[in-house]
Amino acid sequence: MSSATTVLRQAEQVTELAPPVDTRALRNAMGHFATGVTVVTAPGEGNAMVGITANSFSSLSLEPPLVLWSLALSSPNLASFVEGKPFAVNVLGQGQEAVAMQFSGARDDKFAGIDYRLNQQGVPLLASTLARFECRVEFTRRLGDHLLIVGRVKDFSTDEGEPMLFYKGRFGALDAAAS
Numbered sequence: 001m002s003s004a005t006t007v008l009r010q011a012e013q014v015t016e017l018a019p020p021v022d023t024r025a026l027r028n029a030m031g032h033f034a035t036g037v038t039v040v041t042a043p044g045e046g047n048a049m050v051g052i053t054a055n056s057f058s059s060l061s062l063e064p065p066l067v068l069w070s071l072a073l074s075s076p077n078l079a080s081f082v083e084g085k086p087f088a089v090n091v092l093g094q095g096q097e098a099v100a101m102q103f104s105g106a107r108d109d110k111f112a113g114i115d116y117r118l119n120q121q122g123v124p125l126l127a128s129t130l131a132r133f134e135c136r137v138e139f140t141r142r143l144g145d146h147l148l149i150v151g152r153v154k155d156f157s158t159d160e161g162e163p164m165l166f167y168k169g170r171f172g173a174l175d176a177a178a179s
């Protein structure tokens with residue numbers, strides 16, 4: 001092995017071992033990027049259903065239609081997001097903060113009191129959302145502390161309404177003057 005290669009390997013090891021950033025500061029900086037809020041839903045183990053509040057959702061490609069989001073590796077629901085499995089992304093609207101909170105907490109029945117229907121693949125589709133994208137997992141990859149999930153959009157629909165925003169760790173709404 002050449003000495004240059006050795007140095008590069010060592011540099012990689014040091015980079016892996018050293019804390020690269022102040023994660024709290026990085027999280028705060030990331031919070032300056034305003035996003036919408038979604039609830040990702042999927043069938044779970046047995047008759048269980050999965051619902052996870054997620055703001056990492058993004059459009060990836062139109063042809064073919066692909067979307068992406070990421071799930072913390074600490075989630076108990078990683079098994080629901082393996083290649084080929086169905087899931088849906090439900091885009092929340094203004095005033096659905098309680099729904100976002102319900103699906104972001106660790107509780108046994110996240111769907112208690114939630115209005116939804118199951119699609120043909122058994123995926124819960126939440127009622128009264130701005131948009132829903134029915135997908136199948138196309139690709140996953142563990143990166144850092146999250147699982148990157150790319151989904152192929154199989155069906156989608158939209159409704160009128162104002163969006164719910166997430167900015168600097170808080171829920172918000174579009175300024176009426178801006179809309």
Ligand SMILES: Cc1cc2nc3c(=O)[nH]c(=O)nc-3n(C[C@H](O)[C@H](O)[C@H](O)COP(=O)(O)O)c2cc1C
Pocket residue numbers: 037051052053054055056057069070071072074075076077100103104105106166
């Ligand atoms: C606004 C908001 C956005 C979130 N975005 C994500 C996300 O993109 N990915 C993720 O893994 N967790 C995200 N979370 C945290 C999860 O919703 C939370 O950890 C939830 O309990 C995960 O469900 P599970 O433990 O049943 O998998 C977010 C929480 C909030 C409030």
